[in-house]
Amino acid sequence: MNLKKEISFGIAILLFVLFAFAYFNFRFGLEVRTLDNTINNSEMSGGSFKANRKEFASGEISKHNSKEDCWLIIDGSVYNVTEFIDIHPGGAEKLIALCGQDASLGFETKDGIGSHSQRAKQELATMKIGDLKN
Numbered sequence: 001m002n003l004k005k006e007i008s009f010g011i012a013i014l015l016f017v018l019f020a021f022a023y024f025n026f027r028f029g030l031e032v033r034t035l036d037n038t039i040n041n042s043e044m045s046g047g048s049f050k051a052n053r054k055e056f057a058s059g060e061i062s063k064h065n066s067k068e069d070c071w072l073i074i075d076g077s078v079y080n081v082t083e084f085i086d087i088h089p090g091g092a093e094k095l096i097a098l099c100g101q102d103a104s105l106g107f108e109t110k111d112g113i114g115s116h117s118q119r120a121k122q123e124l125a126t127m128k129i130g131d132l133k134n
């Protein structure tokens with residue numbers, strides 16, 4: 001009887017340690033990944049990180065040229081618009097045709113019919129991942 005109790009107690013402790021390990025591993029791993037992303041998309045400036053200052057060469061940007069992986073250059077900035085393609089009010093095709101390329105003129109003129117709204121410009125800013133390397 002006592003032995004049974006001891007075994008149950010031992011198993012309970014083992015399970016607790018396992019769960020605690022799994023939990024902290026998940027939490028810690030998540031934090032490291034988040035920090036990694038922040039550092040990848042940043043540069044040091046005066047002792048602190050400045051977000052979104054990563055620079056990409058045009059050769060690298062042109063590799064992201066499909067609906068599943070779509071980057072655009074607009075006015076010297078680089079945007080990952082992959083998630084936005086299907087919800088673009090002007091249609092997915094307009095963006096798909098420009099994936100991996102400079103879309104400044106298309107964005108500026110809505111392909112010749114006028115200019116994008118302030119809301120569109122704000123939405124664009126949320127997708128910035130860096131700048132075009134000169």
Ligand code: HEM
Binds near residue numbers: 090115
């Ligand atoms: C990722 C960048 C872009 C964003 C965030 C964006 C966002 C939007 C938004 C919010 C609208 C609704 C109207 C407005 O608010 O102005 C719109 C409409 C439109 N967009 Fe874009 N757009 C982008 C890129 C482009 C590009 C590169 C083109 C053309 C090559 C384009 C062509 C159009 C057209 C033709 C409409 C008009 C739809 C209509 O009024 O019937 N857009 N876009």
